[in-house]
Amino acid sequence: MNAEETLIAAVEKASVENGVAEKDVSKEDIVTPWDVSSTSAKGVDYMKLIEKFGCRTMTNDLVERLEKLTGAKPHVFLRRGMYFAHRDLTVILDRFEQKKPFYLYTGRGASAGSLHLGHLIPFIFTKYLQDLFDVPLVIQLTDDEKFLWKGMTVEQAKKMAMENMKDIIAVGFDPEKTFIFNDFDYMCPPFYENIVKIWKTVTNNQARAIFGYSGEDPIGKSAFPAVECAPCFSSSFPHIFGTKKDIPCLIPCAIDQDPYFRMTRDVAPRLKYSKPSLIFNTFLPALQGAQTKMSSSDPNSCIFISDTANQIKNKINKYAFSGGQATIEEHQKIGGNCDVDIAYQFLTYFLEDDDELKHIHEEYTAGRMLTGELKQRAIKEVQRVVATISERRKSVTDQTVEEFRRIRKLKYDF
Amino acid sequence: MNAEETLIAAVEKASVENGVAEKDVSKEDIVTPWDVSSTSAKGVDYMKLIEKFGCRTMTNDLVERLEKLTGAKPHVFLRRGMYFAHRDLTVILDRFEQKKPFYLYTGRGASAGSLHLGHLIPFIFTKYLQDLFDVPLVIQLTDDEKFLWKGMTVEQAKKMAMENMKDIIAVGFDPEKTFIFNDFDYMCPPFYENIVKIWKTVTNNQARAIFGYSGEDPIGKSAFPAVECAPCFSSSFPHIFGTKKDIPCLIPCAIDQDPYFRMTRDVAPRLKYSKPSLIFNTFLPALQGAQTKMSSSDPNSCIFISDTANQIKNKINKYAFSGGQATIEEHQKIGGNCDVDIAYQFLTYFLEDDDELKHIHEEYTAGRMLTGELKQRAIKEVQRVVATISERRKSVTDQTVEEFRRIRKLKYDF
Numbered sequence: 001m002n003a004e005e006t007l008i009a010a011v012e013k014a015s016v017e018n019g020v021a022e023k024d025v026s027k028e029d030i031v032t033p034w035d036v037s038s039t040s041a042k043g044v045d046y047m048k049l050i051e052k053f054g055c056r057t058m059t060n061d062l063v064e065r066l067e068k069l070t071g072a073k074p075h076v077f078l079r080r081g082m083y084f085a086h087r088d089l090t091v092i093l094d095r096f097e098q099k100k101p102f103y104l105y106t107g108r109g110a111s112a113g114s115l116h117l118g119h120l121i122p123f124i125f126t127k128y129l130q131d132l133f134d135v136p137l138v139i140q141l142t143d144d145e146k147f148l149w150k151g152m153t154v155e156q157a158k159k160m161a162m163e164n165m166k167d168i169i170a171v172g173f174d175p176e177k178t179f180i181f182n183d184f185d186y187m188c189p190p191f192y193e194n195i196v197k198i199w200k201t202v203t204n205n206q207a208r209a210i211f212g213y214s215g216e217d218p219i220g221k222s223a224f225p226a227v228e229c230a231p232c233f234s235s236s237f238p239h240i241f242g243t244k245k246d247i248p249c250l251i252p253c254a255i256d257q258d259p260y261f262r263m264t265r266d267v268a269p270r271l272k273y274s275k276p277s278l279i280f281n282t283f284l285p286a287l288q289g290a291q292t293k294m295s296s297s298d299p300n301s302c303i304f305i306s307d308t309a310n311q312i313k314n315k316i317n318k319y320a321f322s323g324g325q326a327t328i329e330e331h332q333k334i335g336g337n338c339d340v341d342i343a344y345q346f347l348t349y350f351l352e353d354d355d356e357l358k359h360i361h362e363e364y365t366a367g368r369m370l371t372g373e374l375k376q377r378a379i380k381e382v383q384r385v386v387a388t389i390s391e392r393r394k395s396v397t398d399q400t401v402e403e404f405r406r407i408r409k410l411k412y413d414f
Numbered sequence: 415m416n417a418e419e420t421l422i423a424a425v426e427k428a429s430v431e432n433g434v435a436e437k438d439v440s441k442e443d444i445v446t447p448w449d450v451s452s453t454s455a456k457g458v459d460y461m462k463l464i465e466k467f468g469c470r471t472m473t474n475d476l477v478e479r480l481e482k483l484t485g486a487k488p489h490v491f492l493r494r495g496m497y498f499a500h501r502d503l504t505v506i507l508d509r510f511e512q513k514k515p516f517y518l519y520t521g522r523g524a525s526a527g528s529l530h531l532g533h534l535i536p537f538i539f540t541k542y543l544q545d546l547f548d549v550p551l552v553i554q555l556t557d558d559e560k561f562l563w564k565g566m567t568v569e570q571a572k573k574m575a576m577e578n579m580k581d582i583i584a585v586g587f588d589p590e591k592t593f594i595f596n597d598f599d600y601m602c603p604p605f606y607e608n609i610v611k612i613w614k615t616v617t618n619n620q621a622r623a624i625f626g627y628s629g630e631d632p633i634g635k636s637a638f639p640a641v642e643c644a645p646c647f648s649s650s651f652p653h654i655f656g657t658k659k660d661i662p663c664l665i666p667c668a669i670d671q672d673p674y675f676r677m678t679r680d681v682a683p684r685l686k687y688s689k690p691s692l693i694f695n696t697f698l699p700a701l702q703g704a705q706t707k708m709s710s711s712d713p714n715s716c717i718f719i720s721d722t723a724n725q726i727k728n729k730i731n732k733y734a735f736s737g738g739q740a741t742i743e744e745h746q747k748i749g750g751n752c753d754v755d756i757a758y759q760f761l762t763y764f765l766e767d768d769d770e771l772k773h774i775h776e777e778y779t780a781g782r783m784l785t786g787e788l789k790q791r792a793i794k795e796v797q798r799v800v801a802t803i804s805e806r807r808k809s810v811t812d813q814t815v816e817e818f819r820r821i822r823k824l825k826y827d828f
Contacts, residue, residue, distance in 0.1 A: 144610050154607055187606035189599050193568055196558050196598070199634025204618075207633050219621050220613030223637035 031256050032212070034149070036283055036293045041321075041340040043290030046084050046255070046282060053258050055085045055280065062089060069097055075128045077281065080348050083125065085255065087265065088277040092250045096133060101414060103240075104129055105231050105249045105276070107140030108168070109149075110161035110182070115168070116302035117382070118284035118294030120389070121349070123171045125281065126252045130177060136240055136410045138249075139168060140231050141182040148220040158184050165401050167305055170393035173404070176411040179240060180404040183227055191236045194271075198226035201267045210259050228257075229264040232276040239407045244414045248274035255280040285345050287319035305390050309383045316343060316379050323364075324371035335367035336374070343371070343378035350381040445670050446626070448563070450697055450707045455735075455754040457704030460498050460669070460696055467672050469499045469694065476503060483511055489542045491695065494762050497539065499669065501679065502691040506664045510547060515828060517654075518543055519645050519663040519690070521554030522582070523563075524575035524596070529582070530716035531796070532698040532708030534803070535763070537585045539695065540666045544591060550654055550824045552663075553582060554645050555596040562634040572598050579815050581719055584807035587818070590825040593654060594818040597641055605650045608685075612640035615681045624673050642671075643678040646690040653821045658828045662688035669694040699759050701733035719804050723797045730757060730793050737778075738785035749781035750788070757785070757792035764795040 029038040029045055038044045050057055063078050077083050095102050106126045108119060130137050141161035147154055161182035168180065204222065207213065213221050230236050234247035241247055251261060261278055268275040283293035286301035294302045300319055303312055323341030325331035338344040338361050351357050360377065363369035443452040443459055452458045464471055477492050491497050509516050520540045522533060537553075544551050555575035561568055575596035582594065621627065621636050644650050648661035655661055665675060675692055682689040697707035700715035708716040714733055717726055737755030739745035752758040752775050765771050774791065777783035 144606075147610060148614050154611065184607055184610070185603050187601060187603050189601050192558075192601035192606075193598055196561060196634060197568065199637055200562050200632050202633050203630050204627065204633055204636060205629035208629070213618065215619035215622070216617055218614050219616050219618055219636050219640070220610060222618060222633050223613055223640075226633070226637075 033256050033259060036256050038291050041289055041291060043285055044283065049255055050085050053085075053255070053262070055087050055255075055258065055278070056089075058084050058086050058089075058279070062086070062093075065093055069093060070132050072132060075125065076349070076352060077121070077125050077128075079354065082121070082282050082349065083252070083279050084282055085280040086278055087261070088275060089250070089279055091248065091275075092277045095248070101135070101244070101247050101412070102133075103135050103234065103247060103249045104133070104137040105140070105251050106137075106253055107142060107228070107231070108164060109142045109145050110157065110164045111146065111296050112160055113163075113296060114304040114306035115164060116294050116296060116304045117349075117385070118302065119167075120171060120305065121281050121284055122252050122254060123168055127171050127173055129250070129252060130173065134177075136412050137173065137178045138231055138237060138240070139173075139178065139180040140228065141165060141180070142224075142228060144183040144220075144227060145224050147184075148218060148224055154184060158182060162398075162401060165404065166396045167389075167393060169396050169400055169404060170305070170389045172389075172392060175400075175403050178404055179237065179408075179410060180401075182405075185405070190238050191230055194230035194233050194236050195226045197271050198229050198264075198267050199223070201270050202226075202263060206263075210263055225260055225263060228260045229267065232261070232264045232268070233271070233273045235273075240410050240412075241414045246274060247414065248277065250277045250279065252279050252281070254283060256283075284349060285342055287315060287321065287342055289321040289342060290340065290345065303382055303386065305386055305393065307386060309387070312383050312386060313379050316346075316375050316382065320346075320375060320378070322371045322375075324374075325367075328370065331370060332367040336364040336369070336371065338364055341371075341374065343375045346378045346382055347374075350385050351377075447670050447673060450670050452705050455703055455705060457699055458697065463669055464499050467499075467669070467676070469501050469669075469672065469692070470503075472498050472500050472503075472693070476500070476507075479507055483507060484546050486546060489539060490763070490766060491535070491539050491542075493768065496535070496695050496763060497666070497693050498696055499694040500692055501675070502689060503664070503693055505662065505689075506691045509662070515549070515658075515661050515826070516547075517549050517648065517661060517663045518547070518551040519554070519665050520551075520667055521556060521642070521645070522578060523556045523559050524571065524578045525560065525710050526574055527577075527710060528718040528720035529578060530708050530710060530718045531763075531799070532716065533581075534585060534719065535695050535698055536666050536668060537582055541585050541587055543664070543666060544587065548591075550826050551587065551592045552645055552651060552654070553579075553587075553592065553594040554642070555579060555594070556638075556642060558597040558634075558641060559638050561598075562632060562638055568598060572596060576812075576815060579818065580810045581803075581807060583810050583814060583818060584719070584803045586803075586806060589814075589817050592818055593651065593822075593824060594815075596819075599819070604652050605644055608644035608647050608650050609640045611685050612643050612678075612681050613637070615684050616640075616677060620677075624677055639674055639677060642674045643681065646675065646678045646682070647685070647687045649687075654824050654826075655828045660688060661828065662690065664691045664693065666693050666695070668697060670697075698763060699756055701729060701735065701756055703735035703756060704754065704759065717796055717800065719800050719807065721800060723801065726797050726800060727793050730760075730789050730796065734760075734789060734792070736785045736789075738788075739781075742784065745784060746781040750778040750783070750785065752778055755785075755788065757789045760792045760796055761788075764799050765791075 030036065031044060031049060063074050067074050092102055104126055106122050126137065141164060143157040143161040147157040165180050207222050211225060232249055234241040235245040261276055265275045286292045286294050288301055296302060303315060320342040323337035325334050344364060347357060347360060360369060364374055444450065445458060445463060477488050481488050506516055518540055520536050540551065555578060557571040557575040561571040579594050618636065625639060627635050646663055648655040649659040675690055679689045700706045700708050702715055710716060717729060734756040737751035739748050758778060761771060761774060774783060778788055
């Protein structure tokens with residue numbers, strides 16, 4: 001099989017395993033909480049996703065409004081469209097303008113080992129939003145989900161959650177404003193009450209339509225989504241929000257998590273809760289190309305935050321898919337293709353300087369900049385981002401984790 | 415429609431509402447956690463149920479062994495076959511003989527108002543077992559189940575659980591040996607961990623086969639059974655059992671709850687837990703006849719523990735279905751039918767004296783005892799049982815409930 005056939009076969013296999021109806025097993029992009037892949041070297045067609053999922057495009061007007069409200073230059077991810085879509089972001093901006101409370105909610109399904117850069121995108125952005133808005137943040141580690149979906153013990157799932165928390169904390173969250181929890185250890189009456197309320201409001205047919213479960217799947221797969229939805233409701237955290245039950249949240253997350261929050265938004269008004277707002281990021285492409293996202297299951301597709309500067313250099317040099325031409329002569333004649341070049345894509349995520357990025361795009365497209373040089377520049381930026389986090393990671397201990405996990409008031413007064 | 419047609423229509427309606435396959439909607443008895451009814455005036459055919467559910471008949475040998483082991487005369491309910499079936503009761507008797515620990519687990523779906531005598535049968539018997547075996551007892555109030563199945567708020571479901579707890583406590587449980595909890599307030603990490611483990615082990619198809627849910631049912635109905643199963647595992651209660659995770663339980667319950675525990679027994683070995691043992695009681699018939707059990711939804715079918723002596727007298731006189739004949743002459747000639755006579759059935763449950771019961775059976779069957787006299791005797795016994803409980807009920811306050819609900823060690827050392 002050629003590369004495309006291999007990919008389609010993989011996509012079909014994944015789709016069948018996840019019970020996705022046959023009509024979806026075409027050359028369409030696959031974006032579910034369990035699989036993300038595209039047959040295009042440019043990656044997922046996000047505009048099609050917006051249409052399919054029914055969310056809104058992140059417009060320049062919105063980014064400008066954010067800039068005006070906060071007086072701060074928008075984050076690279078906002079300036080360059082990595083946060084490409086949203087649901088009801090205006091509701092949150094209105095509340096910010098009116099000085100009304102809201103909170104941030106994000107999370108992750110704990111997996112083995114060190115986090116990679118793709119995992120960190122939502123966390124880097126969430127930290128930016130926390131600093132920008134100065135609001136409480138809750139971070140959920142769905143160790144129960146991992147236990148249900150993967151062949152592991154509860155202890156293994158919890159251990160992974162603990163280790164992942166350390167990497168997340170290393171992004172730089174403020175312990176006075178951040179509550180991190182794993183489901184297995186946080187489960188408590190107010191949280192469970194919201195879970196049961198969601199269970200009562202969604203039918204098996206609806207859950208199946210949203211998540212594509214089959215009869216052969218364990219019941220936990222139908223029961224679990226409510227556990228990811230419940231943190232959207234502030235009453236799940238009385239230690240933070242006291243008796244205030246009507247505080248809405250903004251969820252920065254990758255677009256593949258949208259099914260959970262579409263469900264939550266359907267359910268919220270029926271429970272007399274606020275709908276969560278969302279802001280969605282694109283997927284950081286795998287080194288091998290934008291057809292798939294970075295995935296821990298293929299370590300050579302990822303830059304891990306535990307990678308040394310040298311490992312980062314070698315991985316990018318060896319694996320980063322190039323949009324350059326086969327020979328220098330050809331490259332100088334035809335020019336490189338930034339749209340599919342992974343080194344260039346990394347620079348769009350991590351190079352702060354808009355002018356320099358524009359310059360690189362021009363030079364590479366014109367064939368004046370060669371692949372080696374482009375990779376050099378990307379390596380430098382990726383090393384910088386990873387170094388900041390991995391340096392902070394060194395001082396994160398079990399005790400630090402306990403500080404973030406402790407049931408306590410945050411510094412806000414609700 | 416005549417009475418039988420009305421009943422069949424009601425059974426069909428109930429079965430359709432609960433998604434039971436059409437083939438079950440015959441004149442067969444209906445015994446599910448949500449419906450119990452029979453087309454026979456003698457009530458449910460329990461021997462058929464034993465065959466259908468695959469449990470074991472409670473034999474005289476077993477009752478005798480219990481008597482020998484404990485040195486106490488077996489309870490009326492055991493002597494007269496109200497506890498007619500079991501699963502692995504011998505495992506528990508072996509442990510009792512070997513002085514190995516086990517515990518009792520029973521529960522109830524909280525409903526509005528006062529409990530009736532039908533509700534109290536398992537609790538009266540559980541108290542007897544607690545006194546007999548001197549083991550810890552956990553009592554679950556499934557307020558989450560009631561919230562999911564009925565049109566009520568969480569607050570209403572919790573309130574009902576609290577009120578029901580008072581009636582249950584009035585049966586005479588020992589606060590040093592008994593932990594009573596409602597799911598909404600007890601939900602905690604060790605309990606949740608067992609729930610998720612069960613969720614992982616049972617497929618949607620299996621749950622549907624056991625409980626008959628449909629696609630239109632809320633997901634909570636598929637998620638809930640694990641919540642009733644989890645208390646079968648001692649690790650759900652670390653405050654009672656410490657780190658001991660292998661202590662089995664005996665569940666005294668009505669046979670309609672068996673689906674939950676069949677599921678638990680399937681799951682237990684895969685989770686490396688002990689299977690729960692069970693001992694099943696028959697249903698206390700409604701006043702109107704043994705085709706249905708006492709049900710709060712028809713107050714005239716029940717004797718409530720809040721009923722006064724006079725109310726009890728009037729209800730039995732007015733509603734208790736009689737196995738006597740239409741006229742005194744006919745009755746004296748043909749004799750009464752104890753099998754369908756509700757006053758007589760009540761005496762089998764509540765009259766201690768075996769000889770007197772035998773005598774009444776003879777006299778009534780021979781037509782020498784008239785319906786009025788039989789009812790008089792039944793009224794006296796029911797009044798006695800209710801008076802004992804309602805007298806105790808007077809001293810049960812919110813504080814008493816808190817004593818039983820408090821997370822604490824019981825007087826046992828594990």
